Amino acid sequence: MTTTKVIVGLGSCGIAAGAGKTYEKIKALKDSENLGFELKKTSCVGMCYREPLVEIIDETGSYLYGDVDEARAIEVIQKHINQHEPVKDYIVYTDLFPAAESDYMDSQVKIVLRNCGYMDPESIEEYELREGYKAIRKIADEKIMHEAVIRTILDSGLRGRGGGGFPTGLKWKLAYGNKSEEKYVICNADEGDPGAFMDRSILEGDPHAVLEGMIIAAYAIEATGGVIYCRAEYPLAIKRLNIALDQARKKGYLGKNIFGIAGFHFDIYIKEGAGAFVCGEETALMASIEGERGMPRKRPPFPAASGLWKKPTNINNVETYANVPWIILNGATAYAKYGTEKSKGTKVFALAGKVKRSGLVEVPMGMTLKDVIFKLGGGIKNDKRFKAVQMGGPSGGCIPEFLAHTIVDYDSVTATGAIMGSGGMVVMDETTCMVDVAKFFLDFTQKESCGKCTFCRIGTKRMLEILDRITKGEGKAGDIEKLEELSHQIKENSLCGLGQTAPNPVLTTLKYFRDEYEAHITAKRCPAKVCKPLLTYTVIPENCTGCMVCARNCPSNAITGEKKQVHLIHQELCIKCGACFTKCKFSAILVE
Amino acid sequence: MRISRIYKKHEEEIVAEVDLSRLDHLIEKYRHKKGNVIPLLQGAQEIFGYIPPIVFEKISAECGIKLSDMYGVATFYAQFRLKPVGKLIIKVCHGTACHVQNANEITEAIEEGLKIKDGETTEDGLFTLESVACLGCCSLAPVMMIADQTYGKLTGTEAVKIIKNIRIAESKLN
Numbered sequence: 209m210t211t212t213k214v215i216v217g218l219g220s221c222g223i224a225a226g227a228g229k230t231y232e233k234i235k236a237l238k239d240s241e242n243l244g245f246e247l248k249k250t251s252c253v254g255m256c257y258r259e260p261l262v263e264i265i266d267e268t269g270s271y272l273y274g275d276v277d278e279a280r281a282i283e284v285i286q287k288h289i290n291q292h293e294p295v296k297d298y299i300v301y302t303d304l305f306p307a308a309e310s311d312y313m314d315s316q317v318k319i320v321l322r323n324c325g326y327m328d329p330e331s332i333e334e335y336e337l338r339e340g341y342k343a344i345r346k347i348a349d350e351k352i353m354h355e356a357v358i359r360t361i362l363d364s365g366l367r368g369r370g371g372g373g374f375p376t377g378l379k380w381k382l383a384y385g386n387k388s389e390e391k392y393v394i395c396n397a398d399e400g401d402p403g404a405f406m407d408r409s410i411l412e413g414d415p416h417a418v419l420e421g422m423i424i425a426a427y428a429i430e431a432t433g434g435v436i437y438c439r440a441e442y443p444l445a446i447k448r449l450n451i452a453l454d455q456a457r458k459k460g461y462l463g464k465n466i467f468g469i470a471g472f473h474f475d476i477y478i479k480e481g482a483g484a485f486v487c488g489e490e491t492a493l494m495a496s497i498e499g500e501r502g503m504p505r506k507r508p509p510f511p512a513a514s515g516l517w518k519k520p521t522n523i524n525n526v527e528t529y530a531n532v533p534w535i536i537l538n539g540a541t542a543y544a545k546y547g548t549e550k551s552k553g554t555k556v557f558a559l560a561g562k563v564k565r566s567g568l569v570e571v572p573m574g575m576t577l578k579d580v581i582f583k584l585g586g587g588i589k590n591d592k593r594f595k596a597v598q599m600g601g602p603s604g605g606c607i608p609e610f611l612a613h614t615i616v617d618y619d620s621v622t623a624t625g626a627i628m629g630s631g632g633m634v635v636m637d638e639t640t641c642m643v644d645v646a647k648f649f650l651d652f653t654q655k656e657s658c659g660k661c662t663f664c665r666i667g668t669k670r671m672l673e674i675l676d677r678i679t680k681g682e683g684k685a686g687d688i689e690k691l692e693e694l695s696h697q698i699k700e701n702s703l704c705g706l707g708q709t710a711p712n713p714v715l716t717t718l719k720y721f722r723d724e725y726e727a728h729i730t731a732k733r734c735p736a737k738v739c740k741p742l743l744t745y746t747v748i749p750e751n752c753t754g755c756m757v758c759a760r761n762c763p764s765n766a767i768t769g770e771k772k773q774v775h776l777i778h779q780e781l782c783i784k785c786g787a788c789f790t791k792c793k794f795s796a797i798l799v800e
Numbered sequence: 801m802r803i804s805r806i807y808k809k810h811e812e813e814i815v816a817e818v819d820l821s822r823l824d825h826l827i828e829k830y831r832h833k834k835g836n837v838i839p840l841l842q843g844a845q846e847i848f849g850y851i852p853p854i855v856f857e858k859i860s861a862e863c864g865i866k867l868s869d870m871y872g873v874a875t876f877y878a879q880f881r882l883k884p885v886g887k888l889i890i891k892v893c894h895g896t897a898c899h900v901q902n903a904n905e906i907t908e909a910i911e912e913g914l915k916i917k918d919g920e921t922t923e924d925g926l927f928t929l930e931s932v933a934c935l936g937c938c939s940l941a942p943v944m945m946i947a948d949q950t951y952g953k954l955t956g957t958e959a960v961k962i963i964k965n966i967r968i969a970e971s972k973l974n
Contacts, residue, residue, distance in 0.1 A: 224940050224950035256939030402895030402934035440842075440879060441935060443948055482838055483878030485933065499835035500869075501876040517834070560897035560938035567939050598896060634896045634938075648899050652933065658876070 212245040212289065214238075217261040217325060219252030219412045220444050221405075221567075226277060227260035233278040234262070237285050245289055251413030253325025254316075254568035255309060258300050261325075264288055274300035274309070312565055315584055317546060319554050320530045321570045324413030329448050332455040335416040341461060343536035344423050348467040354384055357428040361532065363540035365552030370396055370488070370525035371600065371629040372705075373551075373618040376532075379522055382512035383429040386520035391431040393422050393474075394516065394523040396493060397438040397445070400485040401601030402652065404632030406556040407526035409568050411438070411445035414530065415452035419476065421529030423461065424536060426474045429522050434476035437493050440483065449478055485602075485656035489704045490515075490523045492658065503658045504704035525630065527556055547573035551617030561598075561634040562589045571616070578612040581635055592637040596720070600629030602649045602656075603709030605716025606642060625716040627709065641738035642721040643728050647675040649713035653706065664707030667698040671714060679739040683729035688718065733800075740784045743799050749774045751796035758788035758797065818852045827862045837865060837873050841880055850881040886921040886928035887970075890946050890963065895934030897941040906942050907931060909956025913963065926970060927963065 216222075216231040231249070238247055255261060258274030262284065265271075271294050273284055280298060287293045294302075300309040318324075327334040335341070347357060362377025383391065395418060399407040411418060422434050438446055453476060456462045462475045479497050486492045487502040494516045496502035515521025531553065535543045544552045551573040557580060560566050564586035571580060577597060581587070588594050596606040605626035607614060614620050621628045636645065654668040671694050674687050695711030702708045718725060727733045734742040747758075747767075754772040759765075766782040769775030777788065789797040826843040830836040840863065844855050851874060860867045874880040890910060894903045907918060910929055914922050921928040937943045940952025944959060951962055 220950060221937055221939055221952075224937050224943065224952045259940075399936065400933070402899075403897050403938055404934070405936035405938055408936040441932070479838075480842065482842065482880065484876060496838065497835055499837035499839075499873070501872055503876075558938060560941060561900050566897075566941075601896070632896070632938075634900065636900055640900050645896075645900070648896070656933075 212264065212266040213248055214245050214285070214289070215248045215250050215263040215265070217252055217259065217263075218249045219325075219409060220442075221252055221256040221409075222259045222261065223444075225256075225259035229278055230260045230262065230276050230281050233281045234285060237282065243285070243289055249328050249330070250325050251329045252409050252568065254321060254409070254570075255300065255312065255565075256567035257565045258309065258567075261300075264294075266292075269304045270302060271299050271304075272301040272307075272309075273298045309565075312567075312569075312584055312586070315579075316570050317554050317572050318570050319534050319543070319546075320410065320417075320527055320556050321413070321568065322534065323417060324409060324568075327414075329413050329415055330451050332416060332452070332459065335414070339537060340416050340533075341420055343533035344420055344427070344461075344467055346536060347424065347427060348469050354428050354430065357424065357536065358384060360536060360540045361428070364535045364543040365540075365547070365550075366528065366531055366535060366543065367551065367618060368524060369527035369531070369555070369630065371401075371603065371627060373628060376524060376528055379512060379524070380425060380428050382510070383431075383520050383522040386513050388520050390433070390517070390519045391429060392516045392519055392521040393426045393429065393431040393434045393476075394490075394493070394497070394521060395422055395434070395436040395529055396488065396490065396523055396525040397436055397442075398481050398488045398493060399439060399442075399526070399630065400488045400656075401603075401630055401632050403558065403560055403598065403601055403634040404630050405558045405560075406568060406631045408442050408445055409558075410526050410530050410556075411442065412448055415445075415448045416456070417530045417533055418449075418526055419452055419456055419462075421524075421532035422476060423466070423474060424532050425522055425524065425529065427469065427472060429520070431474060431522065434474060435497055435516070436476060436478045437481060437487070437497060438478055440480045446478060446480065453478070484658070485652070486658045486704070486706050489706055492704065493523070494521065501658070503660050504706070506703060527631070548615065548617040548620075550619055555616060555628070555631060557616075557631045557633045559585050559633050559635065562592065562637040562640070563587070563635040564589055573617045574615050576612065577607060577614050577616065580616065580633065581612070585635065588635065588637050592639065594635070595638050595640060596636045596642065598626075598634040598636065598645065598713075599632065600627035600709075600712070601632050602653045603627055603705065603712055604629045604632075605712045606636070606645065606720065607716070608720040611720075625712065625719055627712070639736055639738070641679075641734055641736035642717040642724050643675065643679055643734075644736075644738045646714045646717045647672065647679055650675055650710070653710040657706065657710075661702045661704075661707055663698045663701040664703075664710060667694050668707075668710055670694055671698075671711070675714070678725065678728045679734075680741045681728070681732045681739075683725075685729070687729055688722070688725055692718065737799050740786060743784055743786075744779065745777050745782060745784065745786070745788055746798045746800070747775050747777055748796045748798050751794050753794050753796070755794070757791050757793070761787045761791045763787060818848060818854055820854065820858050822847050823855065823858055827859065831863050836863065837870060838877070840865075841870065841874055845880060850884050884921075884925075887926050888946055888966065889928045889930055890944060891930050891932045891935065892944045892959075893933075893935045893937070893942065894931045895936075895938060895941070897938035898934075898943060901941045903942040905956045906944060906954055906959045909960050910944075910963065913960035926967060 262273045262276040358380045366376045367373040484502045487496045491505040492502040511521040556570045650672045657664045659665045752774045759767040764783045943952045
């Protein structure tokens with residue numbers, strides 16, 4: 209009989225949801241009652257909205273339990289382990305029968321996330337049991353030449369998953385073609401887009417896959433050194449990467465003559481970022497590794513010719529590398545079977561915002577946005593109306609509801625004015641103000657502009673000032689045109705991707721939600737009721753019980769009224785802080 | 801808002817108490833490595849919680865890095881702090897997902913609860929409040945991080961309650 213396994217999901221999201229406590233509780237139960245199951249750890253399986261997740265694998269099959277707090281953990285262990293009776297109400301996914309989240313899991317194609325949530329990320333043995341390091345072994349055993357490896361990646365149609373979408377094989381080919389004693393492979397793990405957490409999950413859940421991808425790239429381009437540039441905001445990812453690196457070194461998978469390939473010397477070190485969004489741009493990233501201010505450099509020369517320390521360098525992001533071992537093992541054709549004509553394979557998306565199921569999904573390219581948001585994401589929270597989806601972070605844009613049939617591939621998303629980006633999908637509903645969203649992103653890019661180019665440094669500042677005025681009710685005729693003019697100038701005259709794409713959030717919202725801008729400027733109204741200075745607060749007499757809570761909480765003493773009498777908000781004194789609305793228990797405050 | 805990077809004059813007296821010998825190990829490790837400015841500054845901040853002026857001078861003298869280069873790097877990256885911060889940093893996430901789910905309310909509630917503004921430190925030196933871009937826990941939005949612990953699906957009231965409990969736990973430690 210096989211031992212029953214109890215596996216707790218301990219990714220950042222799981223831990224934040226209390227999975228650490230759940231794990232400790234189960235461990236305590238196991239120890240005190242001397243229970244005969246194996247307790248294991250894994251990372252995030254993508255179902256972040258159901259964390260903490262606990263999977264039980266027994267001789268009948270696999271059962272994934274959701275929302276397992278300490279109380280539920282006790283119940284599940286007692287019933288499932290002790291009495292052999294799975295607790296059906298808490299099962300979110302199983303391969304035995306349809307469960308609450310079956311459609312979420314079954315609509316996905318897991319290539320990049322093949323191991324995330326299915327193994328202990330801190331165990332190299334478990335990675336190897338799941339075909340880990342088999343791809344590089346295949347290359348070594350079958351003596352596959354550099355050109356052939358590059359050809360496979362080219363044929364697979366894999367494009368850079370960091371957002372640019374440049375063909376990965378071509379990048380490798382260029383780097384391979386530039387001969388040098390020293391060459392570098394860099395993994396861009398500086399996932400800075402707010403609203404994106406794909407790379408974090410991959411690094412936390414399957415660090416060895418990224419290392420293997422880098423080793424293969426290093427072999428292909430004949431690199432001598434590797435660097436993973438990871439955000440310092442991801443402590444768990446860095447910890448697991450360090451564990452993975454140590455394990456790989458001990459096994460001789462990093463070092464001299466690795467995998468028995470004579471002359472293939474390669475090692476990787478981690479470089480922690482220091483908090484600068486612009487370092488996601490490849491030339492800025494390399495400047496940062498070199499210990500300088502992370503300011504972009506002019507291209508050409510491209511990194512493939514002159515990159516880190518002026519040596520030929522190949523730089524890809526986390527997700528791109530995680531694809532590589534799978535492609536080498538299964539072949540270019542198997543990979544290219546998924547996707548559209550120009551965008552092959554799968555893409556991982558971080559679904560977040562006003563969507564019911566917020567988490568990580570991997571879907572074949574070509575799926576419609578509507579399917580991703582409604583079929584996988586389960587639709588909008590509290591059944592509000594879907595308004596737009598933001599893709600590509602500060603470099604991307606908002607795709608409106610009427611374009612929800614857009615398919616996810618690089619070219620279709622770009623045609624809407626947004627970009628595929630690294631995979632952040634922030635869903636917005638009718639209560640999201642698009643002018644406020646545009647302001648939010650401009651505020652971000654303005655702060656993160658490195659200051660090298662005037663258009664980016666000052667242009668974004670001027671745009672932010674205009675947006676700030678508009679959201680405060682001080683917008684004036686000509687503001688929209690000024691925003692458009694500045695946008696085009698910044699796009700045309702900035703050196704790097706950050707500046708060239710910074711106006712996208714404004715341009716897309718202007719394109720699809722111009723009426724909202726006009727309502728703010730002309731009617732001094734915020735249709736989504738977000739911009740506080742544009743709102744008026746009044747008491748609904750029928751609902752007011754005269755409890756006096758609003759009056760007591762009003763910081764500007766703008767509310768008067770006797771006990772048990774209808775209260776009144778004096779508009780000339782109201783500072784529009786919204787305290788009365790939040791405090792009122794009887795829905796007696798009307799916001800317009 | 802990022803934490804202010806400009807020194808106030810009277811703080812230069814405080815930094816006189818910095819024990820520079822604690823830097824020796826760090827300097828030995830990185831002295832001859834290329835691209836060592838950022839790891840040196842990160843290491844120094846790890847030791848002191850921020851980077852005092854005399855630490856710049858010491859590293860500069862030992863490693864032969866120009867002061868201006870180091871200052872340039874330190875002021876470029878959001879991570880580096882040039883003045884002391886509280887024992888625990890409260891990082892309130894203002895990423896996109898948190899923003900559309902009312903992250904402002906969390907910051908405002910903490911500002912009110914701790915009587916400090918964004919970027920400031922409480923009088924007892926326990927907490928510093930900081931807004932950050934994205935913690936990558938978008939599915940639990942809105943979130944905040946205190947030390948290495950992330951708290952999700954917050955409301956303003958809950959955030960303040962969590963902080964109160966930490967303060968109680970901390971006072972028991974002392």
